Amino acid sequence: MTGDATIRESIVALLSARSPDASVCPSEVARSLEATEDAWRTLMPQVRQVAAAMAEARLIVATQGERVVPSAEVLMASGPIRLRRGPAFPVDA
Template sequence: MSVSRSDIEDCVLRLLRQRAATSSICPSDVARALAADEAAWRALMPAVRQVASALAREGRIIVTQGSATVHPDAISHGPIRLRRGPTFEQAE
Protein backbone atom coordinates (compact mmCIF):
# COMPACT_ATOMS: atom_id res chain seq x y z
CA MET A 1 0.00 0.00 0.00
CA SER A 2 1.33 3.41 -0.95
CA VAL A 3 0.60 6.30 1.42
CA SER A 4 0.60 9.81 -0.04
CA ARG A 5 1.22 13.15 1.67
CA SER A 6 -2.47 13.83 1.20
CA ASP A 7 -3.35 10.56 2.97
CA ILE A 8 -1.15 11.56 5.91
CA GLU A 9 -2.56 15.10 6.07
CA ASP A 10 -6.13 13.80 5.95
CA CYS A 11 -5.37 11.32 8.72
CA VAL A 12 -3.76 13.96 10.99
CA LEU A 13 -6.74 16.27 10.60
CA ARG A 14 -9.28 13.45 11.00
CA LEU A 15 -7.66 12.17 14.20
CA LEU A 16 -7.55 15.69 15.64
CA ARG A 17 -11.23 16.22 14.77
CA GLN A 18 -12.10 13.03 16.62
CA ARG A 19 -10.49 14.27 19.83
CA ALA A 20 -11.43 17.10 22.17
CA ALA A 21 -10.24 20.51 20.95
CA THR A 22 -7.64 20.64 23.73
CA SER A 23 -6.32 17.10 23.12
CA SER A 24 -3.26 16.08 21.14
CA ILE A 25 -2.16 13.10 19.10
CA CYS A 26 1.18 11.40 18.67
CA PRO A 27 2.64 11.17 15.16
CA SER A 28 2.76 7.40 15.65
CA ASP A 29 -1.05 7.44 16.02
CA VAL A 30 -1.17 8.70 12.44
CA ALA A 31 1.37 6.19 11.14
CA ARG A 32 -0.39 3.30 12.89
CA ALA A 33 -3.73 4.34 11.42
CA LEU A 34 -2.23 4.20 7.94
CA ALA A 35 -0.07 1.06 8.12
CA ALA A 36 -0.92 -2.42 9.32
CA ASP A 37 2.35 -3.68 10.79
CA GLU A 38 5.11 -2.20 12.90
CA ALA A 39 7.74 -2.11 10.17
CA ALA A 40 5.37 -0.28 7.84
CA TRP A 41 4.22 2.35 10.35
CA ARG A 42 7.76 2.98 11.56
CA ALA A 43 8.82 3.54 7.93
CA LEU A 44 6.06 6.19 7.65
CA MET A 45 7.26 8.23 10.63
CA PRO A 46 9.63 10.57 8.69
CA ALA A 47 6.83 11.36 6.22
CA VAL A 48 4.36 11.97 9.06
CA ARG A 49 6.81 14.43 10.66
CA GLN A 50 7.31 16.20 7.30
CA VAL A 51 3.55 16.60 6.85
CA ALA A 52 3.20 17.76 10.45
CA SER A 53 5.89 20.37 9.80
CA ALA A 54 4.02 21.63 6.72
CA LEU A 55 0.71 21.76 8.59
CA ALA A 56 2.39 23.65 11.44
CA ARG A 57 3.82 26.23 8.99
CA GLU A 58 0.25 26.80 7.75
CA GLY A 59 -0.99 27.21 11.33
CA ARG A 60 -3.38 24.27 10.97
CA ILE A 61 -1.65 22.39 13.78
CA ILE A 62 0.76 23.18 16.59
CA VAL A 63 3.64 20.85 17.37
CA THR A 64 4.62 20.56 21.02
CA GLN A 65 7.38 18.89 22.97
CA GLY A 66 6.43 18.80 26.61
CA SER A 67 4.76 22.13 27.31
CA ALA A 68 6.78 24.02 24.67
CA THR A 69 5.71 24.77 21.12
CA VAL A 70 8.28 23.47 18.65
CA HIS A 71 9.24 25.37 15.50
CA PRO A 72 8.12 23.45 12.38
CA ASP A 73 11.73 23.11 11.19
CA ALA A 74 12.83 21.52 14.47
CA ILE A 75 10.65 18.42 14.65
CA SER A 76 12.97 15.89 13.03
CA HIS A 77 13.66 14.05 16.29
CA GLY A 78 12.44 13.56 19.81
CA PRO A 79 8.95 13.00 21.18
CA ILE A 80 6.37 15.44 19.84
CA ARG A 81 2.60 15.88 20.02
CA LEU A 82 0.27 17.40 17.44
CA ARG A 83 -2.55 19.77 18.46
CA ARG A 84 -5.10 21.91 16.66
CA GLY A 85 -3.61 25.18 15.49
CA PRO A 86 -5.11 28.65 15.08
CA THR A 87 -6.28 27.94 11.52
CA PHE A 88 -7.44 24.35 12.15
CA GLU A 89 -10.63 23.94 10.19
CA GLN A 90 -13.39 22.12 11.99
CA ALA A 91 -15.44 21.31 8.88
CA GLU A 92 -14.32 18.61 6.47
Protein backbone atom coordinates in the same frame (compact mmCIF):
# COMPACT_ATOMS: atom_id res chain seq x y z
CA MET B 1 2.91 4.11 -0.86
CA THR B 2 1.00 6.49 1.38
CA GLY B 3 0.72 10.00 -0.01
CA ASP B 4 1.06 13.28 1.85
CA ALA B 5 -2.63 14.10 1.33
CA THR B 6 -3.64 10.85 3.01
CA ILE B 7 -1.38 11.59 5.98
CA ARG B 8 -2.75 15.13 6.23
CA GLU B 9 -6.33 13.77 6.15
CA SER B 10 -5.46 11.27 8.88
CA ILE B 11 -4.00 13.97 11.14
CA VAL B 12 -7.11 16.14 10.67
CA ALA B 13 -9.45 13.17 11.24
CA LEU B 14 -7.68 12.04 14.41
CA LEU B 15 -7.62 15.55 15.88
CA SER B 16 -11.24 16.19 14.85
CA ALA B 17 -12.35 13.06 16.70
CA ARG B 18 -10.94 14.43 19.97
CA SER B 19 -11.64 17.43 22.12
CA PRO B 20 -10.22 20.70 20.75
CA ASP B 21 -7.40 20.78 23.32
CA ALA B 22 -6.37 17.13 22.83
CA SER B 23 -3.30 15.99 20.94
CA VAL B 24 -2.12 12.98 18.95
CA CYS B 25 1.24 11.34 18.61
CA PRO B 26 2.68 11.11 15.09
CA SER B 27 2.96 7.35 15.64
CA GLU B 28 -0.83 7.21 16.07
CA VAL B 29 -1.13 8.75 12.62
CA ALA B 30 1.29 6.22 11.12
CA ARG B 31 -0.44 3.32 12.88
CA SER B 32 -3.81 4.44 11.54
CA LEU B 33 -2.42 4.12 8.02
CA GLU B 34 -0.19 1.03 8.21
CA ALA B 35 -0.96 -2.28 9.88
CA THR B 36 2.49 -3.71 10.60
CA GLU B 37 5.12 -2.25 12.89
CA ASP B 38 7.75 -2.20 10.15
CA ALA B 39 5.38 -0.36 7.81
CA TRP B 40 4.26 2.32 10.25
CA ARG B 41 7.80 2.91 11.52
CA THR B 42 8.94 3.38 7.91
CA LEU B 43 6.18 5.96 7.47
CA MET B 44 7.23 8.06 10.49
CA PRO B 45 9.65 10.43 8.68
CA GLN B 46 6.96 11.22 6.12
CA VAL B 47 4.39 11.80 8.89
CA ARG B 48 6.77 14.27 10.54
CA GLN B 49 7.41 15.96 7.19
CA VAL B 50 3.68 16.44 6.61
CA ALA B 51 3.27 17.61 10.22
CA ALA B 52 6.03 20.19 9.67
CA ALA B 53 4.23 21.54 6.60
CA MET B 54 0.94 21.64 8.49
CA ALA B 55 2.63 23.46 11.38
CA GLU B 56 4.11 25.97 8.93
CA ALA B 57 0.56 26.57 7.61
CA ARG B 58 -0.65 26.92 11.24
CA LEU B 59 -3.10 24.03 10.80
CA ILE B 60 -1.46 22.24 13.72
CA VAL B 61 1.01 22.98 16.50
CA ALA B 62 3.74 20.52 17.40
CA THR B 63 4.74 20.34 21.05
CA GLN B 64 7.22 18.64 23.35
CA GLY B 65 5.84 18.86 26.83
CA GLU B 66 4.67 22.46 27.14
CA ARG B 67 7.16 23.76 24.56
CA VAL B 68 5.95 24.58 21.05
CA VAL B 69 8.28 23.06 18.48
CA PRO B 70 8.87 25.51 15.61
CA SER B 71 7.75 24.09 12.26
CA ALA B 72 11.34 24.14 10.99
CA GLU B 73 12.37 21.83 13.86
CA VAL B 74 9.57 19.24 13.64
CA LEU B 75 11.60 16.93 11.39
CA MET B 76 14.68 17.05 13.56
CA ALA B 77 13.08 17.27 17.00
CA SER B 78 14.78 14.83 19.32
CA GLY B 79 12.32 12.68 21.21
CA PRO B 80 8.56 12.40 21.03
CA ILE B 81 6.35 15.23 19.86
CA ARG B 82 2.59 15.72 20.00
CA LEU B 83 0.34 17.32 17.41
CA ARG B 84 -2.47 19.70 18.41
CA ARG B 85 -4.98 21.81 16.54
CA GLY B 86 -3.47 25.07 15.36
CA PRO B 87 -5.08 28.50 14.83
CA ALA B 88 -5.91 27.65 11.19
CA PHE B 89 -7.28 24.15 11.92
CA PRO B 90 -10.44 23.63 9.86
CA VAL B 91 -13.42 24.39 12.11
CA ASP B 92 -15.76 22.08 10.24
CA ALA B 93 -13.31 19.15 10.09
